[in-house]
Amino acid sequence: MKHFLLLGFLWLFGWNLAFTQEFRGKVLDATTGNPIENARVTDLNSGQTRYTDRYGNFRFQQVSFPLMLEFMAPGYQVYTESFEAEKERTDIFLQKNIDQLSEVVVRSSNIPEQIREIPASVSLISDNDLKRTDNFNLVQNFNYVPGVFVSQGALNTNKINIRGIGARSQYSTNRIKAYINGIPLTTAEGELTLDDLDPEYLERIEIFKGPVSSTFGAGLGGAINLYTNRNRKEQKSITGAFSYGSFNTRKTSANFSFVKDSLDISMNYNNVQSDGYRQNGAYDRVSLLGSAGFLDKKGNYWSFFYSYTSLKAFIPSSLNVTDFRENPEKAAFTWYQAAGYESYAKNIMGISYEHNFSDNFQNQTSVFYNFRDGYEPRPFDILDEDRNSIGARTKFNFVTEIFELPSSLSFGAETMYEFYEVATYENLYEEAEARRSLQGDRLSASDQLRNYINIFAQLNSELTSKLKLEAGINFNTTSYDLEDNFEIDEVNQSGNYSFEAVFSPRVGLSYEAFEGKNFYASASHGFSTPGLAETLTPEGLINTELKTETGWNYEVGFKGNWLRNRLYTELNLYSIQIRNLLVARRVGQDQYVGVNAGKADHNGIEFSSAYQSQLSDGFDLKLFLNSNFNFFTFDRFVDLGENYSGNTIPGVPEYMISPGAEISYKELTANLNLQAFGEMALDDANSGYTEPYHLLNLKLAYALQLGSNLGLQFNFGINNILDENYAASIVTNAVGFGGSAPRYYYPGNPRNFFGGVRLNFNL
Incomplete structure (x- = not known):
């Protein structure tokens, strides 16, 4: 009888080892690869919750597989993933929640800040915003931005003004600075053409309205x-x-x-x-x-x-x-x-x-x-x-x-x-x-x-x-x-x-x-x-x-x-x-x-x-x-x-x-x-x-x-x-x-x- 009890105990202990194990991972920004601190990680099976450290690391000491985890962090989309077995370490990438405007960090600012804390008017066009219209012309999306107006003569005849600056230009956009991935698009004499960029290739557009010279230089109307x-x-x-x-x-x-x-x-x-x-x-x-x-x-x-x-x-x-x-x-x-x-x-x-x-x-x-x-x-x-x-x-x-x-x-x-x-x-x-x-x-x-x-x-x-x-x-x-x-x-x-x-x-x-x-x-x-x-x-x-x-x-x-x-x-x-x-x-x-x-x-x-x-x-x-x-x-x-x-x-x-x-x-x-x-x-x-x-x-x-x-x-x-x-x-x-x-x-x-x-x- 003692032998049967011992074998039963060993079997239960082995089963517990197989299905309740340690699980470690790291939560990262999907865009930059940087660690996300204080992200909340929840085991949906047990209800246990952990928070990531300054390096994005988290650890559960006892989990059962299959494991279902939910990841939440301010300014990021909620993400859920199922894990079938233990891995040495798992990297989890979270996407920025662009629609939650106040939490968005403006990338083009000299010093990155949340949009709510910037003492200036900055508008954001997210990739989701770009999907709300047809995909033939990029600049038509700017007409939804307060303070921005695009005169659209044809697919190739567009003129952007911000707060009325550039409205009296005859056939082209001027007095606005523009960059793509930090590369200038505005010519040295101040002219700008955005018609030929594909909206489906862009992740976001940030628009600074009004003079922003301390960041971008010449551009009385603003910067895109x-x-x-x-x-x-x-x-x-x-x-x-x-x-x-x-x-x-x-x-x-x-x-x-x-x-x-x-x-x-x-x-x-x-x-x-x-x-x-x-x-x-x-x-x-x-x-x-x-x-x-x-x-x-x-x-x-x-x-x-x-x-x-x-x-x-x-x-x-x-x-x-x-x-x-x-x-x-x-x-x-x-x-x-x-x-x-x-x-x-x-x-x-x-x-x-x-x-x-x-x-x-x-x-x-x-x-x-x-x-x-x-x-x-x-x-x-x-x-x-x-x-x-x-x-x-x-x-x-x-x-x-x-x-x-x-x-x-x-x-x-x-x-x-x-x-x-x-x-x-x-x-x-x-x-x-x-x-x-x-x-x-x-x-x-x-x-x-x-x-x-x-x-x-x-x-x-x-x-x-x-x-x-x-x-x-x-x-x-x-x-x-x-x-x-x-x-x-x-x-x-x-x-x-x-x-x-x-x-x-x-x-x-x-x-x-x-x-x-x-x-x-x-x-x-x-x-x-x-x-x-x-x-x-x-x-x-x-x-x-x-x-x-x-x-x-x-x-x-x-x-x-x-x-x-x-x-x-x-x-x-x-x-x-x-x-x-x-x-x-x-x-x-x-x-x-x-x-x-x-x-x-x-x-x-x-x-x-x-x-x-x-x-x-x-x-x-x-x-x-x-x-x-x-x-x-x-x-x-x-x-x-x-x-x-x-x-x-x-x-x-x-x-x-x-x-x-x-x-x-x-x-x-x-x-x-x-x-x-x-x-x-x-x-x-x-x-x-x-x-x-x-x-x-x-x-x-x-x-x-x-x-x-x-x-x-x-x-x-x-x-x-x-x-x-x-x-x-x-x-x-x-x-x-x-x-x-x-x-x-x-x-x-x-x-x-x-x-x-x-x-x-x-x-």
Whole structure:
């Protein structure tokens, strides 16, 4: 009997050893690979809970297999995983919860901070936000951001303004800095094109509104920072997708991702083609994007980014009011006859290195090269241009104590040298038998070497446990060397020119009045230098009297969580006061020159809110409301004897209100949103306005898991459900020549449909 009892005891003891064992692991950030401290790990079988240490480690001494663990950490998505047997050590990667805005750490800030604690207005577009619309055009997503407006003439004719800065630019975005993975996208003369980046390749977009010179340098309107996916969780996957929409619009894309040990690689191909809603509106773009990263044993990170774009997009141009209302599909007559278009091949590449000297001292340095070869036949001439840019950016971050106050110091510099060659030729399209452009004699030729240097510094200090201070400064010098290579005419534009050095300070305070609720106030200085076209007089001479446009931004706001962090709200009130206002004066058909014409006041209110809740198991609800109200006027503006002082600044809607809802039930997701825009003044004289308009949009998506390694998703959507007739963009201060009516209007697309399929295979 004793033997049987002993054997029974040994059997039970052995069974207990086999099924109640120790389990250890480490919880890491899926993007950076950094450990997450104080993450809660719960054994769902026994109810035991552990918290990770500063290195992300956790340990259960007695567990039973199969083991089901739940991982939770502030600002991260809840993650559950089942384990069938003991492993020596398990790495768990948690994804940032981008939708919980207050907890998001802003990556593009000189000193990383949670969005709620930054004394400035910063908006975030997450990868989930990008999935709420069709995937044909990236910049359409910016129109949901308070304070940002995109004038959309066509897939390739987009102009972004932030808080009205850049609204009076004629055909392109300027006065805004932009980066992708820290690599500058804005040219040395301040122009920016984001149309050719694929939204499906991006992980997030961070938008700083207003002058942010202490962080990014020149950019009176603000800064746009784009980031591609960076994942430390091991994976090998291939994704293929096809989308089709109205106007014979189609997109084919493929993506490959590989993450193993310390190496992560991602490559993307996409081709977008469309006949366009209007005449002469065909579009064809091929893009290749690639990124790679390597994390060494000391935690230092190497990264590489490359982008190639080949584009040919025809231009229907703007219409007068009669054609806009009665025949919006037509193109402007001269652009149609000339078959005007733009084409270019563009390369962007950069290498970055993040080095940890210690836990408190880090550096990030990037070197980059951009190349663009463009050709654009227009009715009035043919533009042929080449642009090569090379530069570097370095930033040091140091955590220390100053006067016994916990502080972080960031300092660094950015420089770019840009080589620009441009020539114009006669367009003899009227002599061609077919409808096409025909290159004639050369009209002009010049080279320009443009360079700038930004030196910046920023200090963040905790004055008390509730009150935080930010202070920064930027020093900028910009110069250019112009060489006129066209010796036939009598005008020689050659010369070396530079703008006065600019010092731009910034200071901000953030106070946590109640738990999770912050008030802030800030003041910042910004500036924008004139572009090449703006520096030339009507006679073709350099305008040496032209000054840098400058402005002060004064802002107060509130950022807060409610309802146990399910609701986030943000309210901003700002006033940007601009001096030496740069305006484009029209001197001929599609010909403009820059002048300093006075002062302008950009006053506004912005409000945003986001709510998310799990109504039941598998049933999630997200609501959002974004809005802004603009009061942009000329303070003092007299040009060619006309006094526009007190008038509304044209090109910006007087308001934007955008409510929306996302409902998810298991594999089905529905997005419904409304965009309401107010009227826009057409010109400086406020002689006319556009009509307010509303756009109602819907998108449905259904995901299927066909196996452990194969996923399938379908989507279908309708844009402009109400079939609104509206002006998606205007040409401010358009002038009619030869008795014709001015062509102010770019018609928006009528009701249109889209759908697509996506297949994902994990190797």
